[in-house]
Amino acid sequence: MVLRSAVRFLRLGLLAAVPGLMAACASTGGGKPSAPVNALYAELDQASKGYEVALQQSHAGDAEASQLTLTRSLDQLKEASARCGNTPGCDPQRFFSVFDRLLRLKDGDFGDGTDLNSDVDPSQAALAAGKTGAASLPAAQRSVTLLHGQKLSELIAMNGPVKAALEMWLTQWRPQLMDAYVNYQYLRYQMWPQYQKADLPEALLFGIMAKESGGKVHAVSRSGAAGPLQFMYATGMRFGLGMDNGFDTRFDPQASARANAEYLNEQLQIFNNNLELTIGAYNGGEGRMRRLVGDDTSVSFYDPRIYNQLSQETRDYVPAVLAAAWLFLHPDSYNLRFPRVDGVPGSITLQRPTSLSELTVCLGSADGMSDGWFRTLRNLNPRLDPQVTQPAGVQLQLPKPLEKAYASRCVDGPWPILAHDLHSAVVPVVDAPPSPPPAPVVRRDRSYKVRRGDTLVSIVRNLHCSSVQEVAEMNGLKHHHIAIGQVLKLPVCQ
Template sequence: MDSGKEPDLIRIGMILIAGFVCLQLSSCATTPKAKTLTKVVRVPETIQPSTTYSEPSDAFLAQPDKGVNPSVLSQEQVQVQSNSMVPETSMTESTSSGPAIVEETEEGEEEADSEEEITYDVPIVLNESVEAHMEYFQTVIRDRFELWLSRSGRYIPLMKEIFKSYGLPEDLVFVALIESGFNPIAYSRAKAVGPWQFIKGTGRKYGLRIDEWIDERRDPIKSTIAAAKYLRDLYNMFGSWPLALASYNAGEGKVMRAMARTRSDDFWDLRSTRYLRRETKNYVPKFMAATIIAKNPEKYGFKLDLWEPLQFDEVVIESPTDLRVIAQAAGVTYQGLKDLNPELRSTITPLNYRDYILKLPYGTKQTFLENFATIPPEKRMIQLRHRIRKGETLSTLARRYGTSVQAIRELNGLGKAYAIRQGNYLLIPMSSKVAARQERQERKELSTTITPTLSEDEPGLKKIVYKVRRGDTLWRISKYFNVPISKIRKWNGMHHTSKLRAGERLVLYLKAEES
C-alpha cells in the first residue's frame, strides 16, 4: 500500500466511524419518551443508570439491584439461588451511564421480535431478585401459578377497565395476581381478605362495607375500585410506583420512616437497608416477575386454559331474600349464584341494606323478574340472627318466626340431640311477612320506652331518655336511633366493658326529625 495515501485512508475511516457514532447518538436523542417499553432489559448489578422514574408516562427505567443478594422468598418460604438463572435472550448491555442500550444477537432475533410486542406501563426491572421470583413461579409453585394465570381471564378485563377509568397503569392489575391469585375469597393469616387483600381498616376507609352479612372486600368490582383509589393515593404520596407498591404491602407509614432514616426516595436503595421487612423487599421484585410472565406466559412455558371473562346481569332486591329462592326464580344453581356474589356471607341478601344490587348469570334477568313476581312475599324466605333467651326452645322460635324446627336445625347444622343454650345465636329462616311484622312490633316496643325532652347539653338536638329492655344491645339501639355506639358510650359515661341491664336508662341526643 502507498504510504502517502495511508494517512488519508485513516482520516476517511475515522470520519466514517465518527459519522456512524453521531447517527446513533442522534437516533437515541430524538427518540420521544414513550409510555411503555417494548422489551424487558436485563440489568446486571454493575450498571448504574442515572435516570429516575417520576411520572407514570415516563419511559421505562432499568434500575440495578444495588448489590442486594438473591433474597429469601419469605411469603413462599423457599430460597431460590439466582446464580442458576439462564437468560431467555442473549443480550449485550451498554456500560455507559443513563438508560441501557440493548442490542439483540442474531440468535435471539425471534425472541426479540416476540418481546417487542409486549408493552408495560409500569417500570419493570430484570435483575437477580426478579429472576429468582420468575424461577420460583416456573418451578416450585408452577401448577398453582398456572391456575392463577388461568383464573385471571375471568377478572382482568373488568379490572383493567376500572384502572383505566381512574387514569392508572393497567398493568397494576397484576398486584391481585401476587396478592391472591385473583381469588375473591382469599383469606390471609393477617386477616386480609379478597382479591386485593384488604384489611378491615383500609377496606372501610375506601368505602367497602364489612359486617356479619356482607364483606365487600370479596366483591371483585367494588374491591378493585377501592384498590384503584388506594394505589392512586399511594402514587400521589410517593411519586414512584415501586415505592407505592412497597407501601401497598407494608403500609405507607413504614415506607416513609425508611425513607426518612435513609434520606433516599429510591426503592432499590431502601431495599438494601434493614428498614424494610424482607416481605416488602421481595414484594416489588415479585410483582415485576409476575407481570413479566403474565404478559407473555407461553414464552415461559405456561399453557393456560383461561377462564371466561366475568359477565352478569344485575337486579335490585328490595328486601332481604333467600338466595335459594332467587336461584330457583332465575333458573340457576345456588352455588352459581353464590360464586357470582362472593361478598355475601350468608344465604340471604344483607339486612339493613335496602335495594341491594345482586348479580345474576348473564342472560337470566328477564326469567328471574318474571318468576320472582309470581312468588308471594311470605314465601321469599329470609333469615334472622337470634340470640337465645331464657326459656326459649326451638319450638317456640319456630312458632314465633313462622318456620319449622327442622328448618332451624338444617340451617344451623344442629343434630336432633343438640340442646340450645341461653346466650347462643341461631340463624332463623322466616318469611319476609313475619320479619316485617316482627320489625313493626320491635319499633312499637322501642317507641314506648323513650321520653323526649329539650336538650341543653347538645344544641340543635333533642334529648331522649331510653329505657333498656331485656335483650337490648348497644348495636341494636345505635342502629334504631341512627347514632354511633361511641356517642352512646360518651353520653352515658360508659366504658367498653360496661354491660347493659334491663331497666337502665340511657341518654341519647337526636335530630328533631329523628326523635
C-alpha cells in the first residue's frame, strides 16, 4: 500500500509541476547549466539509480529494503521536478524522460503488485492526449501515449524483429533517423494536429515518416509512391489527395498527414486496433492483409500463416516503423540524444526577388544548421520549384529563428549578390561529337559436312549465333533440304 501510494504521489506531483515546468522550458537558454540546475540534475540521476537499486533489492527478496529505497527515490524525483519549475535554465524534458523510462520498465514488480506501468490516471491520460496543453511539450514529456485508449507501449511487442530494427536505427540507419527527426520538428506544426484530431499517437506518425521518406516532403519511390508518407496515387485519391492547380497534394505535409491518419483509423477499425496488421496493410496492401487475416483479427502479424505470406519488404517495414516510434518515445533508454530543434513556424515577405536555392546560399549555416536550410525551405514551401525566382512580395514559410537571419543577411549586403550570381551562372551546352560509323562486320565462314541424323534446325541451334534462314540463304537451300555428306557453309561465331 505504501508503494502504491508513493507511485500515485509521484504521478500527481509531476502533473502539478507541469505548468511550472512549461514555464521553465520557455525560459531555458542555450548556455551551460548553472550550479543550481546541475544540482537538480544530480538529484534526478540519483533518484533514477535508486529506483533500479529498489528493483535489485526486490528481486533479491529484501522487500523491506526495496520498499524504503523506492519511497525515497520517488520522493526525491517528485521534489526535484517541482523545484525545476522555479529554477531558471532547468530543462523539464530530463525529468519527464526519466519518469517515462520508469513508467515503462517491464520488470518493475516489487512483490505487492505495485508497477509504475500498471495503470493510468485519468488526468495523466488527458495530459498525454494533449487535452491539457501537452501538445506544446517536448515528445519525451508525453509519458503515456495512447492509441484509441490503449497504451502504445503495450501494443509494441519487444520481440526479435523489433529489437533488430532498433539496432539498425541506432547504427546503419542512424543518419536517416536523425535527419527524419530534424525534418519532422520543422513540419510538426502542420502534421501533428492531424494525428491529434484522429486520436493517434505522434510516435506512430514519426515512425511511419522516418521509414517512408526520412521527412523529405518531395520523396518519390520507384513504385510511384510520393510525399512524406508515401501515398500511391490511387490510395491518395481515395483519401482526398490529388492535383490542385498542377500541384500533387501528396507532397503537402498537412494534407498527407490528414490522409494518413484517416487511412490508419479505417484499417484499425477493420483489424480491431491490431496495430501491426494495420501498419502491414499500409505497406503491403489492405486487400492482401484482409485475405490473409480473414475473420481472426486477433492473429499476430508474426504468426507464420501471416508473416510467411508477406513480402520481405513488409516483414521488415512493420518492426522498423514500431522501432522508430519506440525510439521517439524513449531516446534516453537507448543512449540516443535527438538534437534540440526550435520548430516554431515563421514567415517572411521577400524584399527582393529570389529563389529557394538563392535563399539557402544566403542563409548559410544560420542558427547553427551545418547542413544548410535547403531541405527545410523545400519542405515548408512544397509548391515552389526551388530553382524558380520568386518576385518581391511573395510570402515564404520558414522556421521562426530565420526571420531575423533573413533580414540581416538576405535583404542587403554581399550574400544575396553572391547567391544571385551563382544562381544566374550559364553552363555552356557542348554538342556531343558525332559518333564514329560502326566498323564493318567481316563475316568469316567455315565448312560443315552433314552427318546422319542432322537437320538444318539442329545444325543452326548448335551455332548459337545464326538462324535457319541465314544458313539456308548462304547455301542456296530450297525448303531447308539437306543430304548426308553435303558440305555447308556456316558463319563463324565470335
